[in-house]
Amino acid sequence: xxxxxxxxxxxxxxxxxxxxxxxxxxxxxxxxxxxxxxxxxxxxxxxxxxxxxxxxxxxxxxxxxxxxxx
Numbered sequence: 001x002x003x004x005x006x007x008x009x010x011x012x013x014x015x016x017x018x019x020x021x022x023x024x025x026x027x028x029x030x031x032x033x034x035x036x037x038x039x040x041x042x043x044x045x046x047x048x049x050x051x052x053x054x055x056x057x058x059x060x061x062x063x064x065x066x067x068x069x070x
Contacts, residue, residue, distance in 0.1 A: 005056040019057070022048040026057060 007020040
């Protein structure tokens, strides 16, 4: 059974999509990557997020993109 990497809860960050078990918005990772920062730099700044969560999120985003253009 696969667990979601991203959670939305109105009680956590007003419903902003966050990495499950954290208060770190997934948009923050996207912003880091857009700015040319590395995953390691993101993880240093947000230690409550695991490398596995980041990789799983990026894999899911990639799969959804590929599905949408197929």
